[in-house]
Amino acid sequence: MMFIIIITYIVIALLYIKGVMNILLLCRAQGQDQVYLNDSTYPRTVLYMLSLLDVIFFTRLFRINKPLWLGEWLFHLSFIIVLLAHLRYILVGLPSWWSHIVCMGKYAGLLMPLSLLYILVVRASVDWRRYISPGNLCLIIILLIISVSGLLMRYIYRTDIVEVKRFMVGLFTFSFQPLPEGRLFMLHYLAGLVLLLYLPSHVLTAPVTISEARRREGFRI
Numbered sequence: 134m135m136f137i138i139i140i141t142y143i144v145i146a147l148l149y150i151k152g153v154m155n156i157l158l159l160c161r162a163q164g165q166d167q168v169y170l171n172d173s174t175y176p177r178t179v180l181y182m183l184s185l186l187d188v189i190f191f192t193r194l195f196r197i198n199k200p201l202w203l204g205e206w207l208f209h210l211s212f213i214i215v216l217l218a219h220l221r222y223i224l225v226g227l228p229s230w231w232s233h234i235v236c237m238g239k240y241a242g243l244l245m246p247l248s249l250l251y252i253l254v255v256r257a258s259v260d261w262r263r264y265i266s267p268g269n270l271c272l273i274i275i276l277l278i279i280s281v282s283g284l285l286m287r288y289i290y291r292t293d294i295v296e297v298k299r300f301m302v303g304l305f306t307f308s309f310q311p312l313p314e315g316r317l318f319m320l321h322y323l324a325g326l327v328l329l330l331y332l333p334s335h336v337l338t339a340p341v342t343i344s345e346a347r348r349r350e351g352f353r354i
Contacts, residue, residue, distance in 0.1 A: 134309075134311065134312045137312060137319075137322070137323075138304065138309060140323075140326065141304055141326065144326045144329055144330060147330060148329050148330065148332075148333060151330065151333040152333040155333050190206070191205055191206055198255070198259065200255050201252065201255045201256065201259070203251075204248050204251040204252040204255055205252060207244060207248040207251075208245065208248035208249060208252060210241070211241040211242075211244040211245040211248060212241075212245060212276075214234065214237050214238050214241035215238050215241045215242050215245060215280075215283075217234050217238070218234055218235045218237070218238025218239075218241070218242075219238070221235060221298070222294075222297055222298045222301045222302075223301050223302065223305065225302060239287075242280065242283055242284060242287070243284070245276070245280045246277055246280040246281055246284070249273055249276055249277055249280065250277075252273070253265070253273060272328075272331060275324055275327055275328055275331075276328065278320065278321075278324045279321060279324045279325055279328060282317055282320050282321040282324070283321055285317055286315070286317055286318060286321060290315060290317050292313055292314075292315055292317070292318050293313060293314075296310075296311070296313040296314070297313050297318070300312060300313055
């Protein structure tokens with residue numbers, strides 16, 4: 134158990150460091166972007182709004198590959214809902230209406246692995262070498278491990294939710310509780326820690342990449 138606790142705090146520390154580093158890189162990129170935009174013929178506000186639409190709705194991907202856009206959008210939507218539903222294991226005193234998000238999380242948990250498999254099939258059918266890099270493949274495998282192990286714990290090898298919440302709350306309040314039983318939970322939890330290390334780079338650098346592509350394309354929607 135102590136090993137898991139130490140690994141958790143190491144991951145949280147690395148997550149903080151990576152987050153700060155990526156924010157600094159993002160600010161530097163925005164500074165360079167400011168100079169470019171001042172010399173361009175495009176209004177800065179409109180360009181930023183179009184970039185925001187690209188981030189939220191994947192409009193660029195929709196133009197390039199509509200089947201892949203469908204899979205990516207469904208995955209990100211289901212992932213966010215599952216993530217919000219999992220907050221009940223970490224936070225205490227959530228409002229009563231949060232139960233609706235938890236209910237949606239059950240269906241989103243079923244959609245998440247299906248959308249990942251769909252993304253793999255679409256990418257492989259278009260161009261395996263171009264659309265599936267080793268990094269992307271590793272990320273998809275980690276997400277599949279998380280989603281499938283979560284479904285197994287919910288429907289087949291049931292894990293005590295009370296023990297899970299007690300353990301998670303104990304980590305954040307430094308009141309350590311016993312680790313929930315079962316190797317499946319251990320696999321699910323460790324895979325989640327690995328995913329946490331990837332998220333800062335993905336979340337913070339994606340807007341910069343999309344904004345750069347939007348500058349090259351201008352106002353096309």
